[in-house]
Amino acid sequence: MRRFDVPGRSPVIAENGIAATSHPLGTSTAISVLREGGSAVDAAIAASVTLSVVEPQMTGIGGDCFALIAQADGQVHGLNGSGRAAADANAGWYRDNGFTEIPDLSAHSITVPGAVKAWEVMHSRFGKLPFERLFTDAIGLAEHGYAVAPRVAFDWVRQVETLRRDEGTSKHLLISGEAPTFGDRVSCAALAKTLRLIAGEGSSAFYQGAVAAEIAATVQAKGGFLTEADLAAVEADWVTPIATSYGGHEVLEIPPNGQGVVALIMMNLMTLLNTAELPHDSAERYHLEIEAGRVAYAVRDAMVGDPAHMTISSEELTSMAFAQSLVGQIDRSKRNPSVTVPKLPASNTVYLTVADRDGMAVSIINSVYGSFGSQIMTPDSGVLLQNRGACFVVAEGHPNAIGPSKRPMHTIIPAMALKGGRPSVSFGVMGGAYQPMGHAHVFSNITDHGMDPQAALDHGRVFWAEDGALNIEAGVPVEVSEGLERFGHKVQAADTPLGGGQAISIDHDRGFFIAGSDPRKDGHAAGY
Template sequence: MRKFDMPGRSPVVAENGMAATSHPLATASAISVLRDGGNAVDAAIAAAATLAVVEPHMTGIGGDCFVIVAEPDGTLHGLNGSGRAPAGAHAAWYRERGFTEIPATGPHSVTVPGAIKAWEVLSQRFGTRGFEALFTDAIRYAEEGFAIHPRVARDWARYAAELAADEGGRIHYLSNGRTPAVFSRHRLPALGATLRRIAGKGSAAFYEGEVASEIARTIREKGGFLSEEDLAKVSADWVEPITTGYRGYDVFEIPPNGQGLTALIMLNLMNELRVERTSVDGPDRWHLMIEAARLAYAVRDRHIADPASMTCETKDLLDAAYTEALAGGYMPGRRNGNIALPPIPNSDTIYLCVVDGDRRAVSFINSLYSGFGSKIVTPASGIALQNRGACFTLEEGHPNELSPAKRPMHTIIPGMATKDGKPSCAFGVMGGAYQPMGHALVLSNMLDFGMDPQQAVDFPRLFWGEDGTLEAETGIPAGVRSELAARGHTLRDALGPWGGAQIIAIDYESGFLIGGSDPRKDGCALGW
């Protein structure tokens, strides 16, 4: 039970349906669909469309999407809606011209946007409403305007200079040369018109015709390789989720090219190292989780890529013997300086989850990668294009080396947990590379330390920044920081919050849904 005289919020408890998103307008969109008789899939797509308008720096139709759907009987379906590199993009071309890495933004960072195709494939298989019904709120907000919420305003302002440097960015995402102020109204009429096209004609209105032609032309005029043929060949693919057991639950993630495997490896290490024996907010737990993360992320950067290019099997990386061998790198009293620490780029993402009255659960994540993605916006159609190509490496022979029509190693990961064969918890944590650490933390908070979903996402966070220094949120006590420093960790205050999470748990004994939404974002969970 939380202390009611302290800042915080209670979990949302309801019975007939629930949605948790990073923005209240998107949560309202989802609830409206559920109350109108739509299912969790319909509601998730409606929320994602609204978020593409009201959190445009975080997500959009120019990005990618991953989904896990848990049917009421426990059957799980994974959907990989990540786009591919242009057919004309070759790592050798970049190396010959002196590139050591793919640029973080700009035309060479753009891959095919997979989100709209994923929404369509998902809707056609499991939905009961068409895009015209599901896009109603998104189109209205784009055309009539929407209120700028505090976290959105704070983040949007960080990209003013980069938006000003791009024609489409200036037209659509600045007003009189400035980013919108908190509580102001902002309109995106061109994006609204594009959404109307898609609502009426489906994904073909995005991947073919005028919109596709403008996307390809915009990138090629800036020196990139994306073509109309690349867009026309987009696919969203059904995949079998990968899993590991944790505290009597089965935890599921999307397989590579996503980094969900990293979260499962980390959970295996936490189980092997007995994290449940530590104090919930003590230095032993934080040290264990940091070191488990460093071991798991080192595996990620060595092996995870488009599955067609991986040199090892996912099942082998989740094997008990492999976990035991990895755990040998853990030093209880000291940071292991021999673990190769992967670089951590900044990124922006939205995560949402929905559970309907039938107990169908949807775990849904959509992203542009960095804030406003590539920082390229199509002038006529108003689409911010993702920079997911920055996740490729130019290292020759690496599994994640850039090559034509290949999917990059991907950071966005939806999570799902089941118990006794039935969906138990839809969860996700935004925040780019932080996400596997976030998944492991919120699950451990609930399953090891008995927190409810809201307590689990409220809990303070700690992760390393771009230079490898641990960045601690305000909630990490001074005593914990001192003890971690004594064990060889370098720490500083976090410049901002780590990620943002949404969780909906299903309590079959009471019949209720229990939702938590991260206070690090503007959003909320709602149900009825």
Template sequence: MRDFQFPGRSPVRATEAMVATSHPLASAAALAVLREGGHAMDAAVCAAAVLAVVEPQSTGIGGDCFCLYVPRGEGEVIAFNGSGRAPAAAEAEWYRERGFTAIPTYSAHAVTIPGAIDAWCRLLADHGRLPPDRILAPAIAYAEKGYVVHDRVAADWHEAAARLARDEAAARIFLPAGTAPVAGTVHRQPELAATLRLIAAEGRRGFYEGRVAEDLVGRLRQAGGLHTLEDFAAAAGDYVRPVTTRYRDVDVWQMPPSNQGLTALIMLNILGGFDLGGLDPLGAERLHLEVEAGRLAYAIRNALIADPDHAAVPVAALLSAARADALRATIDRERAMTDLPPVPMEPSDTVYLSVVDRDRNAVSFINSTYHSFGSGLVGASSGVVLQNRGAGFRLDPGHPNRIAPRKRPLHTIMPGMAMRGGRVIAPFGVMGGDYQPFGQVHVLTNVVDYGMDPQAAIDLARVFYEDGAVVAERGVPAAAVEGLKARGHAVAPAHEPLGGGQMILVDWDKGTLTGGSDPRKDGAALGF
């Protein structure tokens, strides 16, 4: 139990249904869907659509999504890959012949075909109960009539203002007074409202064909992209087989490659050989083990994870007990490793949400345009912000993540699902680009090893390893920082909060749901 004399908030507790998102307007809209008898998938897509309007720096219909879903909370874990592919003309040689050594982050070349709308439509058709126009109605209303800019959104928006100013449509829509809106400002996106209304009426065709597709392809071609109307028309997500490992008595499920979810499972396999529960949750030894496990797992990720339709990824071998034992043996509990290659890390702005309905259908859902406002390119008539997920491709001839026609890049956004005895105990996720596997492991082990409730697990201060140093949030105790330094780590202060997350804990015996939402964002968990 938390100390009520200190700032903070309790977890949200309910019996019937619950939603946890990074924005209160999205949580409220999704809860209304659940109260109407909507399915957890209806509520998830409703929330994602609202977030695409009210958190424009983090997500949008010009991005991608992934979903893990457990019908009635037990049995099979269903996984949907709603990530986009490179254009059919995107040959690595084309870029190298023109002097590219990497895919420019904020360019048309970094734009993969958005997968979110295809995924939303498919998931609603296959699992939802309510019609699409009802699901998208709150998002349409906020885009058309206006929404109040919240505090974390405003801070992120301000950081991206210079990039938005470089695109005429982006500047017009997102810098309406020549600058980023401040918290408390009412903002409108009428072009996006019209696009959402078209999708509500026509489904995926309203986005991938006709005037919206023509607007987006025209903008991309104008900016030098290789995209075509045929690329948009061919966009389609896939049901895929999720990957899993057991941590203590919990089965943890993730998206398979090309998603980086495997990275979290490798970390958990390594940490499973240590008695974390006997260590101080914010002590130097626990954080050191977390960092070292992360460094090993991320090195594997960067070398091997890619689109399995284009490269062989040895999933079973990477998740084997023998591989975990070998990796764990390289960790010195008292000294940082010095022989690992540097692993460049990228932040991103993403939204993650959890939903559990009265039938215990459980959805873990994530949606993103990657970097803040994605590529910075916006469709002038559609109001769609285009993602820059293709910046994750490589141009190295021998690398498994090399760009190729209709190929998916290594993808960072990852929903998680935890189960025990064949039943869901928590849909959960932590956003934040490359931080996500690290963040998921930190939050999940807070629950499993330390018995924290979802809110306490999410609240707890975080560290990460990037650019050759451990970066520590201000909540990490000074003694832990000194302990990390004594083990040979360079330690630097985190310049911004590390990620943001949501979790809903399902207690089958008590018949209750307990939710938490990250204070590093503007969000809320709500239930009834």
């Protein structure tokens, strides 16, 4: 039970349906759809479309999507809605032309947007309401405008200089060359028109015809390789989730090309280190989580990519035997300086979760990767294009080297947990590279320390910076910072919040959902 004499908020408890998103309008959309008889999948898609309008720095129809869908009987379905590189993309070309990496804000970083196809595929299998209905709120907000929320304004103003460079972003995302501020009304008639096309005609209106032609032309005019044929070939694939056991639950993630495998490796290491026995606000707990993370992320950077090009399977990576081979790199008493600080790709993402009265729970994440993605936007159709291709490397022979029609290593990861064969926790944590660390930390808060979803998300976070120093959030006790320094870590105050997240716990015994939403974003949980 939280203290009521300090800032904070209670978890939301509801019986018939519940949703937690990173923006109030996204949550409102989800609850409206549930009340109309829509499934959790309907509500999750509708909320995702709304967030594509009101959180443009984080997500959009030009981005990607992953989802885990749990049914009441414990069946869990994974969907990989990530797009691919152009068929003509080749790592050798990039090396020959002097590229050592794929530039973040360039046409070369743009991969095929997978989200729209993923939404359609999910709806065709699990939807109850007409597909067109799921776009109603988003179209209205794009056409008539919405008020910019505080965290959205905070993110927007930091990108003004680069947004000015592109015709589309200057036209649709700036007001007289400046970012909107908190409370300003923002609209995008071009995006509303495109959303209306998709709602009425399905994903083909996006991946074929005038919209696809403009996307391809925009990318090619800036030197990229994406073609109309690449867009028309998009697929969203049903995949078998990968899993490990932690805290009496079976924790599921999407298999690579996502980094969910890193969260599972971390949880295996935490099991071997018995971190559950440590106090939740102890320096040793944070130290061991950080060290487990550094080891697991190093595995990601060396081995994870498009599964068709990996040399080791997800099952091997998530085995306890593999964790046993790694755990010797972790010293309980001090930081191990020999572990390389993993690469930290930035990411801007929305994660949301919904559960309905039929016992279906959806864990879904959508993203354009960088802040406003590639910061390249089609002038006529208003499609902001992701820069997920920046996650590729150009090194010869690397499993994540850019290549023809290849999926890049992905930072965005939804999670789901089962207990006794039934869905128990639907959760996710945003924040680019932080996400696996966030999954491990937040889920440990719930299972090891008895926190409700809101308290688990509120809890202070620690993560490393590019130079290896630890960024410490203001909510972390000073005793923890001092203890981490004694363990050999360099610490510093985090200048921005670490990620964001949402979670729903399912109390089967009493028949209620319990949800929380991260205070690091603008959103909230709601139910009925």
